[in-house]
Amino acid sequence: MAKPDPLHMVLKLTQDAEEQASLQLRSAQLELQRRQNQLEALQNYRLDYMKQMEQQQGQSISASHYHQFHQFVRQVDAAIVQQVNAVKDADNQRQHRQVYWQEKQQKRKAVELLLANKAEKAKLAELRAEQKMVDEFASQQFYRKRQR
Secondary structure (H helix, E strand, O other), X not given: XXXXXXXXXXXXHHXXXXXXXXXXXXXXXXXHHHHHXXXXXXXXXXXXXXXXXXXXXXXXXXXXXXXXXXXXXXXXXXXXXXXXXXXHHHHHHHHHHHHHHHHHHHHHHHHHHHHHHHHHHHHHHHHHHHHHHHHXXXXXXXXXXXXX
């Protein structure tokens, strides 16, 4: 029975590592999308609020209401700035995980290439051995015919 090639175990490990990296990348992509959606919701909320105030523009607005409006807009703007930073952080994380996944993918492909090369060399060696046996058999047949 042939001894198992340790490269097959290495391949299994690299495949597992690549799969884990792929799952981490997918998670980072989903988190980025979630944060982008939150940013978009905040921006839309601000826009809607501004439209509401614009519709009330011809009406008399108390000073305290006007002050509350500006204070609220500043709070929403601060939340938008925070969310923009959260989106940037999530995008950086996604980029980092993408590079990590690509590294794991390259390692897996390198091990697969090593195994393919090894299999090709083994096949060539087997073909040479078969050819040698055929050649020996043919030469034995030739000598037997000559000796008769």
